Amino acid sequence: MTLRAYAGPVDDEQIERVRQAALAADGDVWLPGPGGDLPAEACVVAQDAGEIVGFGRLDRWTEDDGTEMFLVTGFVHPAxxxxxxxxxxxxxxEAYAASLGSGAAHQQLGGNADGSRPGSRQLLLDHGYRVAFTVVDLSRPVAAAVPGALPPGLRIRPVLAAHQPRIHAVIVECFTDSGHGFMPTDLDTHLAGVRDTDLWAVAWDGDEIAGLVISEREGDGVADSPWVAVRPAYRRLGLASALLAHSLAAMREHGVSVATIRTVAENPHRTVQLYERAGYQVVRRMPRYRKPLAAASS
Known part of the structure; x- marks a missing residue:
């Protein structure tokens, strides 16, 4: 068995063959592949008798709280x-991540392994990783969705281009310091991603945004809601539930059949329960494992 850096497109066919074999064994999970602007050393290939049997990569980013993350992902052919x-x-x-570390106070290694990958989970646990939080995917049909009543004094307004700076500011305000991997984007990046505003529900209190649900079509009759945000002054009034109902009703009117949403089980606002009350059902739980980069040699 040998390890080497990714050699470029010449490796892609074998890597994809191994990836497909891993997917067939592990089910509908996310597995990495080569691509992006990563240096060759950030992608590692495992070989056995000259044949590629495994692939891994290291991705790096900085979260809103200043945590520098090094995410280790990979897979091995079942055989x-x-x-x-x-x-x-x-x-x-891990050694490569340690060589890149800036020495900042908050540097973390990360790894992902859900229930269908017990071997990967055990590997992470054996190397000192522990669950930091759990990502939860939920889904529901939208056929019976009807708008809900907003708290007194609030109203839904059509989304205009002029509203986007305020919408972006609300997202940043509500998710900064969540501790669950939020990575803020600047306004230009937000604007570049704006689409499907006919599915959005934005509640206003006069000239101030109180809360919002942003939804986007994913194809095949599915729409996802990547952002659900209620500003602190408007929480515990039922606003999130009402906005979800408005968004779901808009999906129904525009031909969407299935709504999906993602949250974090440890969210202090008990969002899993909120979405379940709105008719969603949990379809997947995905633990996110972490350990300090300084512990990489343990």
Whole structure:
């Protein structure tokens, strides 16, 4: 067994073959692939008798609270598991992350493994990773959706281009310091991603935004709601539930059949329960594991 850096497109066909075999064994999970602007050293290939049997990559970003994250992901062909390939790739990527570390106070290694990947979960646990938070995916049909009553004094207004700076500011205000991996974007990035505003529900109190639900079409009759935000002064009034109902009703009117939403189980606002009351059902739980970068050698 040997490890080496990704050699470029010449490796892609074999990597994809291994990736598809891993997906067939593990089910509908996210697995990394080559791509992006990563240096070759950030992607590692495991070989057995000259044949590619595993692939891993290291992604790096800084979260809103200043945490510098190094996410280690990878997979091994099912026929070559339990031979040390995963451990070797993990250790190599941890060492590479340590070589990149800036020495900042908050540097974390991260790894993902849901219930369908017990081997990956155990690998992370054996190397000192612990669950930091759990991402939860939920879904519901929209056929029976009807608008809900807003709290007194608030009203839904059509979304205009002039509203976007305020909408962006509300998202940043509500999610900054969440501690669950939020990465703020600047206004230009937000504007570049604006679409499907006919599905949005934005509640106003006079000239101030009180809360919002942003939804986007994903194709095949599915729409996702990546942002649900209620400003602190308007919480505990039922506004989030009312906005969800308005957004779901808009989806129904525009031919959407299934609504999806993602949250964090540890959210202090008990968002999983909020969405379940709105008719959503949990379809997947995805623990996010972390450990301090300084512990990479442990």
């Amino acid at each position: 070559h598991r339990e031979r040390g390939h995963g451990t070797a790739m993990l250790r190599r990527q």
